Amino acid sequence: MEQIVALLIGALVAGAVYLMLSRSIVRFLLGLVLISNAANLVIFAAGGLTLGAPPLVPEGAEAPPALVANALPQALVLTAIVIGFGLFAFALALVYRTYTEIGTTDSDELRLAEPVDDKAMSKILVTEPQPRVAEPLKAAE
Amino acid sequence: MSWILATPIAIPFLTAVAAYLLRDKPAAGWISVAGAALLLVASGALMSAVLADGVIAGQMGTWPAPFGITLVADLLSAVMVVITAITALAVAVYALGDVNAAQERMGYHALFQVLIAGVTGAFLTGDLFNLYVWFEVMLISSFGLLVLGGTKEQLDGGIKYVALNLVSTILFLSGIGLLYGMTGTLNMADLAVTVPELENQGLVTVVAMIFMIAFGMKAAVFPLFFWLPASYHTPAFSVSAVFAGLLTKVGVYALIRMFTLVFNGDVGYTHTVLLWVAGFTMVTGVLGAAAQQDFRKILSFHIVSQIGYMILGLALFTPLAIVGAVFYLVHHIIVKANLFLVSGVASRLTGSTELGRIGGLYASAPFLAILFLIPAFSLAGFPPLSGFWAKYVVVKASLDAEAWILAAAALVVGALTIYSMTKIWAEAFWKPHPDGRLPALSSIPVRDRAFLIAPIAALAVLTCVIGLAPEPFVQFAERSAEQLLDPSSYVATVLGPDALPGEEVARMEGMP
Numbered sequence: 001m002e003q004i005v006a007l008l009i010g011a012l013v014a015g016a017v018y019l020m021l022s023r024s025i026v027r028f029l030l031g032l033v034l035i036s037n038a039a040n041l042v043i044f045a046a047g048g049l050t051l052g053a054p055p056l057v058p059e060g061a062e063a064p065p066a067l068v069a070n071a072l073p074q075a076l077v078l079t080a081i082v083i084g085f086g087l088f089a090f091a092l093a094l095v096y097r098t099y100t101e102i103g104t105t106d107s108d109e110l111r112l113a114e115p116v117d118d119k120a121m122s123k124i125l126v127t128e129p130q131p132r133v134a135e136p137l138k139a140a141e
Numbered sequence: 142m143s144w145i146l147a148t149p150i151a152i153p154f155l156t157a158v159a160a161y162l163l164r165d166k167p168a169a170g171w172i173s174v175a176g177a178a179l180l181l182v183a184s185g186a187l188m189s190a191v192l193a194d195g196v197i198a199g200q201m202g203t204w205p206a207p208f209g210i211t212l213v214a215d216l217l218s219a220v221m222v223v224i225t226a227i228t229a230l231a232v233a234v235y236a237l238g239d240v241n242a243a244q245e246r247m248g249y250h251a252l253f254q255v256l257i258a259g260v261t262g263a264f265l266t267g268d269l270f271n272l273y274v275w276f277e278v279m280l281i282s283s284f285g286l287l288v289l290g291g292t293k294e295q296l297d298g299g300i301k302y303v304a305l306n307l308v309s310t311i312l313f314l315s316g317i318g319l320l321y322g323m324t325g326t327l328n329m330a331d332l333a334v335t336v337p338e339l340e341n342q343g344l345v346t347v348v349a350m351i352f353m354i355a356f357g358m359k360a361a362v363f364p365l366f367f368w369l370p371a372s373y374h375t376p377a378f379s380v381s382a383v384f385a386g387l388l389t390k391v392g393v394y395a396l397i398r399m400f401t402l403v404f405n406g407d408v409g410y411t412h413t414v415l416l417w418v419a420g421f422t423m424v425t426g427v428l429g430a431a432a433q434q435d436f437r438k439i440l441s442f443h444i445v446s447q448i449g450y451m452i453l454g455l456a457l458f459t460p461l462a463i464v465g466a467v468f469y470l471v472h473h474i475i476v477k478a479n480l481f482l483v484s485g486v487a488s489r490l491t492g493s494t495e496l497g498r499i500g501g502l503y504a505s506a507p508f509l510a511i512l513f514l515i516p517a518f519s520l521a522g523f524p525p526l527s528g529f530w531a532k533y534v535v536v537k538a539s540l541d542a543e544a545w546i547l548a549a550a551a552l553v554v555g556a557l558t559i560y561s562m563t564k565i566w567a568e569a570f571w572k573p574h575p576d577g578r579l580p581a582l583s584s585i586p587v588r589d590r591a592f593l594i595a596p597i598a599a600l601a602v603l604t605c606v607i608g609l610a611p612e613p614f615v616q617f618a619e620r621s622a623e624q625l626l627d628p629s630s631y632v633a634t635v636l637g638p639d640a641l642p643g644e645e646v647a648r649m650e651g652m653p
Binding site: 020025028032035036038039040042043044045046047048072073076079080083086087090091094095097098101102107110111112113114 | 270273274277280281284288291293294295296297298299300301303304307308310311312314315317318319321322323370371372374375
């Protein structure tokens, strides 16, 4: 059981790293989702996997039976999922807003906060959505 | 005893709720100031309790440790909470003059208070998973503050900040999972007892490195600091001041806590890595600053460079070096937040933070020039200001440990810091304004002027006080370093005296 989960974690991390090395921020975010789920599975697997023994006290008994799953890693994973979901929602909104404002999701073109030189700045200015009337006016001159 | 530990976390949260409900009214800013003042009182009470009783611990919900969430305050935690409260109060007052109505409506004050709650929570928790939760509280509110207003630069910087911090968070979470798998506990005091007893110490070192990368990213050490200079110069000035003062220091605090309390088994490996990291952090930070031509960008790179000194103190791992690290933490929060506040006033007077486009501040606003000189010289390490003593202790410790290269690096970095500070001085203060403007302080409305200048002056006075009377602060740092290097009282307070291994108990009983 552990081996299968370990392989799954490995596959998730590999896919995540591949996506996160991309220049597109959207792909990066998808990679982030994969790797955060891999981290959740790490907690789950490292906490010990117990098959078919839910941590419940049977009716009428005072304590759970001797062999039950550890509920704590599950609680940790649940907390991590909720937090991760919130952060991801924020990140998605941020990327969408960046796309509408700056007009790109290519991380190489995001140089507004750290301009390299004038050439790079002008490249960004060109990629911004330009008003359409500008071109014909120029042609008329 | 637990209420005294919980109030520094509860006060900012309650203030945040009140400030959010009244976000359309001018009262919100004042609520934020009042909350920060209350926090200062609460943190003072906590500090006096810790000074009187030593380490104090409280079990939340009265679940006994290590099953419930424990809040612990030793001297380091207590002083970090006090300094957080001081910074929060200064920035809350500054925000009254700095933050505009639109930002207030979007919930600036509420986000700010939640950020402070996250910071104090991270300093006070004694549970690793709870630390993760406080990191997230801090992170999500800092995301909000960073992009508040939504200019293009902010969005650009925000993307980098969010992306890299989320990666760090995931590493932290994986480290927690692996550590729990090995020990079955996440209570830090309990970890301090169980981790040395593990058979597979090699695996412990691997997990320690995961934590080092995760916390190192938060602390902005080399080579994990790239998110910081990409984003810290973009938000409102009060936001970047509180970020610069507090956020990276939470990472440094977490490193100090984990690498003195839990991961102290293989010091020869982990702390040697930290040593190299510290050296490269100092040098790359200061060289990055030398290449910049913007007030806030220079200061951002200097955060990185100064973090190196604190990590150097931790990495040397001698009593004197830890004293230096603690002293440096306290000094740096005050000085760095103050420099960012000054940059805000300078920008307001001259119209920009780009050094090529501003000037004339010395001639027309000499008082601001003095208020800049004090923290700037303190940052560079001029006697008799606080930075001199902080650098002196760290350099002395590295000379004692015969780390010649690092001692030399620390001194050279100090000299290069002067280069950056004189660059700001020459460009922003000495040379005339390129447009011929005369940026006098009187051009700011009286109300705003008081709110902007008062916190800067107060923090500058504090820098001078630490610099002129360093004795009590160094003594305090010595006591704190003693506690950090001998965690037995920390462990005994959290878990009860029975939790210590046999010889530790015998040693504790032998103590007067």
